């Protein structure tokens with residue numbers, strides 16, 4: 001029976017209707033005889049709000065931080081209330097949501113006293129988004145007769161200690177996935193986990209960087225040698241351009257791992273740049289699909305894509321980017337000039353492109369900030 005890792009992004013779990021659609025899609029896979037493992041993001045915009053709460057607390061605005069948390073608590077409680085009707089499950093879920101927000105509030109209060117937001121605390125704060133959404137989605141699945149088992153992704157996705165963009169430790173993840181997930185899969189249950197969140201070897205919460213739930217999906221797909229990885233989002237697949245920028249963009253039906261990785265790296269937000277790597281390792285096809293239009297066949301990312309008639313398959317957009325070409329009209333001392341500029345650019349960590357023609361340097365500033 002084929003195993004499929006299905007990752008649902010923030011818009012696919014943004015409200016009760018979206019979670020209902022997600023449940024129907026997963027139930028559809030089960031009905032096809034597939035074994036899904038489900039990874040979910042935080043509800044849309046929740047990670048941004050949590051980061052805002054953290055920043056407010058660290059700036060001493062305790063009231064502002066707690067107000068954001070209170071709005072998030074209400075949003076989650078209201079969603080859970082609509083999703084889960086069974087009285088016992090509903091009470092259990094509301095209690096759990098309250099417990100999570102009580103601990104978040106405690107952290108925010110502490111932060112507003114300490115006034116220092118470290119990457120480690122930031123990861124702990126944002127982790128609440130996926131920790132709560134995954135619980136809600138698992139409960140909503142059970143309410144809809146999907147035999148779901150919630151698992152804490154931090155017990156499986158183990159990383160180094162680079163908070164906010166931690167690197168996965170593949171061998172440990174593989175071992176933990178087999179230990180924690182496989183028994184549920186074998187028993188016919190649907191494991192549900194939060195994406196993006198992880199922990200280091202000491203058990204301290206880390207995250208895989210913004211948009212990292214795609215990466216969680218791919219890491220689990222690779223660890224379990226899945227037959228497919230599905231990335232469910234709010235567009236029909238990888239398009240010829242970001243449909244928010246170019247509304248008449250067309251769907252790309254098939255794309256190679258290499259092309260998709262390049263697009264993701266250069267800013268096509270539809271995929272986290274690291275998503276492709278674990279899939280390539282095991283040659284697992286990745287599908288990008290629309291949870292609002294599940295009938296659309298989406299984009300298939302595979303090792304070999306057929307040749308394309310157009311010279312461009314898709315165009316990525318990166319905003320707020322400065323490209324700097326350095327030009328000097330005189331040859332004298334150009335090497336030192338070159339080194340000085342490069343040193344400066346490295347310090348500023350500004351993305352840069354520089355042209356070096358023989359021994360002269362090009363200087364041109366082009367700003368694409370819109």
Ligand code: ADP
Pocket residue numbers: 008009010011012041211232233234235237238239240241242243244267268269270271314315316
């Ligand atoms: P999710 O929350 O499901 O992970 P994201 O917001 O991270 O979704 O990614 C989906 C978004 O990626 C789309 O709404 C779209 O605006 C953007 N995007 C950027 N480039 C592309 C592209 N080439 N094809 C499709 N979507 C793109």
Ligand code: ASP
Pocket residue numbers: 009010041042047048129195196209210211212213214
């Ligand atoms: N919730 C995280 C973010 O907004 C991870 C994700 O959605 O993939 O960045």
Ligand code: MG
Pocket residue numbers: 009211214269270271272
């Ligand atoms: Mg995303």
